[in-house]
Amino acid sequence: MSDVYIVGAGIHPFGRTEGRDGMDQGVFAVKQALADTDIDWKDIEFAFGGSAASGAADTMVSKLGLTGIQFINVSNGCATGGSALNAAASSIKSGEYDIGMAVGFDKHPRGAFNADPGSYGLPNWYGEAGYMLTTQFFGAKIMRYMHENNLSNETLGRVAEKAFRNGAKTDHAWRRSEVDLETIMNAPMISDPLNKYMFCSPAEGAVALILASEKKAKELGGPMIKLKTSVMRTRPPGSFEVFAASIDVERGGTATELASQAAFEQAGMGPEDIDVAQLQDTEAGAEIMHMAENGFCAHGDQEQWLREGRTEISGELPVNTDGGCLACGEPIGASGLRQVYENVVQLRGTAGERQVPDDPKTAYTQVYGAPGVSAVTILQR
Amino acid sequence: MAAQPIADNLFTEDMSALIGARNKETGQIFFPLPLTESDHIEPVALASRGTVWTYTVQRFPPKTPYAGPTDPETFKPYVVAYVELPGQTMVESRLTGIEPEDVRIGMEVELTAIPLDPDAPAEDQKLIHAFRPV
Numbered sequence: 001m002s003d004v005y006i007v008g009a010g011i012h013p014f015g016r017t018e019g020r021d022g023m024d025q026g027v028f029a030v031k032q033a034l035a036d037t038d039i040d041w042k043d044i045e046f047a048f049g050g051s052a053a054s055g056a057a058d059t060m061v062s063k064l065g066l067t068g069i070q071f072i073n074v075s076n077g078c079a080t081g082g083s084a085l086n087a088a089a090s091s092i093k094s095g096e097y098d099i100g101m102a103v104g105f106d107k108h109p110r111g112a113f114n115a116d117p118g119s120y121g122l123p124n125w126y127g128e129a130g131y132m133l134t135t136q137f138f139g140a141k142i143m144r145y146m147h148e149n150n151l152s153n154e155t156l157g158r159v160a161e162k163a164f165r166n167g168a169k170t171d172h173a174w175r176r177s178e179v180d181l182e183t184i185m186n187a188p189m190i191s192d193p194l195n196k197y198m199f200c201s202p203a204e205g206a207v208a209l210i211l212a213s214e215k216k217a218k219e220l221g222g223p224m225i226k227l228k229t230s231v232m233r234t235r236p237p238g239s240f241e242v243f244a245a246s247i248d249v250e251r252g253g254t255a256t257e258l259a260s261q262a263a264f265e266q267a268g269m270g271p272e273d274i275d276v277a278q279l280q281d282t283e284a285g286a287e288i289m290h291m292a293e294n295g296f297c298a299h300g301d302q303e304q305w306l307r308e309g310r311t312e313i314s315g316e317l318p319v320n321t322d323g324g325c326l327a328c329g330e331p332i333g334a335s336g337l338r339q340v341y342e343n344v345v346q347l348r349g350t351a352g353e354r355q356v357p358d359d360p361k362t363a364y365t366q367v368y369g370a371p372g373v374s375a376v377t378i379l380q381r
Numbered sequence: 382m383a384a385q386p387i388a389d390n391l392f393t394e395d396m397s398a399l400i401g402a403r404n405k406e407t408g409q410i411f412f413p414l415p416l417t418e419s420d421h422i423e424p425v426a427l428a429s430r431g432t433v434w435t436y437t438v439q440r441f442p443p444k445t446p447y448a449g450p451t452d453p454e455t456f457k458p459y460v461v462a463y464v465e466l467p468g469q470t471m472v473e474s475r476l477t478g479i480e481p482e483d484v485r486i487g488m489e490v491e492l493t494a495i496p497l498d499p500d501a502p503a504e505d506q507k508l509i510h511a512f513r514p515v
Contacts, residue, residue, distance in 0.1 A: 117446065123416055125388040127446035129497060129509040130439060131473060136461050139437030144463075147435070147486045192438040192481065246401070246412035246470045247463060 004089045004227040005217035006379065008037030008210035009344045012105070014203055014328040015174030022054025022331070025206035026105030027063045029334075033101070033208040037220060041065045044210070046091055048084040049103035050074035051333035057103060078369020079232055080104055081207065081336035086230045086375065088211050098216040105206030106331030120243045120371075134370075135199065137242040139191030142285025144240075146193065149300035151288065153193050157184045158306040159284035160197045160326055166313060167327025169354040172338070174203055175327040198284040203329025207337035209344070223348050228362075228378040229266040233259040235372030242370050255374035256280075256293040256366060263364075263376040264295065271295040274378070275360035276346050277317060278339035280368040281324040291319065294366050294376070318356045321346060336367035340377055347381040384496055384506035390414045390424075391510065396494055398426040399510055401470060410469045428466040429492040430515065436462035438481040448507070449497045460484055464512050478513035489515040 010032030012025035020028075026049070034041060041064045049057030050073055058071035076083040081104035088102040115134070117127040126132060142156070161181045167173035179197060187195040217224055235241060238252020264270055271294065279294065281287035288306075292299045296317055305311060311319035322328060322342045325335060343363035345351045363379045386392050390400055391413060401412040403425040414424055440458045442451035450456065460476040462484070476484060477495050490512035497507045 121416065123388055123413060124446065125391065125509070126413075128448035128507075129387060129475075130443050130447045130449055130459065131461065132446060133439065133443055136437050136439060140435045140461065140463060143437055144435035144486070189438065189440045191440065192436075194437075245473050247473075248409065248411075249465060249467070249469065249471060 001093050002095055002213040002215070004092045005212050005214060006209055006225045006227055006340070006344050007212045007217050007220050007222055008033040008039070009341045010034070010036055010208045011172045011338065011341050012206040013172045014205035014331065014338065017204055022051055022105045022107035022204060022206070023060055024063070025107065025204060026051070026057065026103055026208070027060050029105065029206040029208040030060070030064060030101065030103055033210050037210045037222065039220070042067050044069060044099060044101050045097045046070040046088070046100040047103060048072050048074050048087045050076070050080040050084055051104065051106045052077070052080060054105055054107050054333070076232070077371055077373050078332055079336060079367060079373040079375045080333045082230070082367050082375025082377070083232050085209065085337060085340060085377065086232050089227055089230045092211055092213050099210065099212040101208055101210050102337065103206070103208040104333040104337045106333040107204040108202035108331060110202070115243065122243060122245060126245060131245070132243065133191070134242050135191040135194070138199070138283045138285060139194050141240055142283070142289070143193055145285065145289055151300065151303050154181070154185065155288060155303045155306050156193060156198050156284040157181050159281065159287045160184050162312060163281065163320060163323045163326035166321055166354055167323025169352070170322040170327065173323045173327045174329045175323065194283050194285060200282055200325035200330045203331050205329065205331040205334045205338065207334045207341045209337060209340060224381065225344055225347050226380045228269070228380045229263050230375070230377045231259045231263040231266065232373065232375040233262065239372055241372040254293055255372050256290060256368050259374040259376040260294040260366065263378055267378045269362070269378065273362055274317065274364045275362050276321060276343065276356045277319050277364040278321070278324065278342055279319055279366050281320055281326050282330065282369065284326065286368065287320065287324065290366055290368065294364070313354055313356055321351065321354050321356060332369070336365070336375055339365035339367060340379070343379050347379055384503060384508050386494070387497060387507040387509050392494065393426050398429050399472060399492065401425050401427040412470055412472050427469055427472065431464040431466040431490060431512070433476070433484065433486055433488050433490060434463045434465040434471050435486060436460055436476065436484050450500065462512065464490055475509065475511040476513065477511040491515050
């Protein structure tokens with residue numbers, strides 16, 4: 001079994017790009033990743049890719065070159081990018097291939113995702129009566145979590161404040177201006193306790209990562225960023241997911257807890273070994289819950305962590321160093337790969353203004369979303 | 382004709398309870414009754430009293446398929462809660478008869494029915510489920 005290395009990374013800036021569709025943003029990211037690796041498209045032996053709303057990834061061969069490459073489409077909800085990476089890593093680990101690519105891209109219309117009850121197995125009245133909104137789910141979930149763990153609304157505000165502070169230092173981010181805590185706390189409510197600065201928006205963007213076997217990576221001669229593990233998990237019984245007309249009285253675990261535990265076990269590491277983490281922050285509450293679900297702190301300790309700045313770029317565990325989804329927006333197919341891209345940049349030490357100090361060696365990503373899926377990676381230099 | 386429920390199979394005939402579903406094999410109770418019939422699922426009348434497990438407030442008018450009033454000038458934010466029906470399930474439901482600021486997790490509530498659009502003519506009104514403070 002070969003170890004797997006990330007030898008190249010490319011990104012199309014997140015946010016809004018008029019006149020360029022999601023697929024073309026994907027092609028942009030692939031070309032940048034190829035240049036980063038100093039190889040040509042014809043050198044890529046296989047690819048896994050996906051988007052939620054911008055078409056079948058394999059059709060990008062018409063823009064990149066008809067090399068006859070094996071190109072497999074991945075459709076896995078919010079874990080699309082993570083699953084593409086996972087599959088690409090397995091293809092190299094197995095010894096079947098030496099170099100390949102994972103790509104994710106998307107371009108969503110403005111505003112909240114518009115969902116159809118029927119496609120979730122729900123009756124029409126559920127939508128007509130005003131329940132078909134993802135924002136309600138996020139509000140209700142963090143409302144309960146804050147109640148159980150005695151967390152204040154200001155903790156949510158601190159997450160958003162940090163996201164915009166980091167986004168302001170990030171070339172690929174969408175929101176590039178800092179917003180102070182007072183402005184955040186006084187903003188109009190969307191779905192209590194979450195206000196307009198505490199939600200990410202559907203957006204656009206693309207990321208491509210090039211993976212190689214150890215032998216190939218050494219040949220290429222670039223920085224050796226090892227993909228220690230890549231894990232994807234689905235929800236256990238009793239989890240609390242979007243568009244649930246009812247939830248069980250008996251509460252259970254989460255997909256993230258399963259993915260995180262498996263990832264740490266496979267990597268032979270623990271949360272205390274991680275130098276930088278990118279955690280799913282669809283809204284500010286998600287980052288708070290995920291700090292604990294991934295094992296980085298105890299439930300309820302988040303308030304103190306944020307107040308003391310422990311998850312700032314200069315803190316003991318920097319979280320969402322590029323501003324996360326809150327500052328970058330969420331193109332579903334690309335979002336999980338953006339986290340890995342950011343970690344590659346951090347481990348190479350080329351993150352500029354937002355570089356985590358003291359030469360980080362290990363980096364963690366976690367993506368979570370509908371319909372109760374989570375994917376985790378651990379990188380090591 | 383008086384106001385009608387927004388859908389069949391939502392309330393029991395006398396409107397005193399919501400219709401949930403019970404999995405005969407596992408005993409799990411959930412809501413609502415699935416769209417398609419199945420041998421191992423049977424309808425069950427849910428408890429009409431419970432407690433607020435969590436909630437949020439819908440502060441802006443939803444887009445389609447929402448069928449209630451959406452005029453941004455007059456839109457009234459509504460509370461969406463999960464109400465724990467002891468030993469059964471937690472049902473997603475609006476709360477009524479209480480302002481968003483006064484809602485508390487753990488408060489006791491009971492089932493009622495409210496018009497989706499109170500300003501619609503009586504014959505066009507559709508009733509949706511909601512819980513109100515006891």
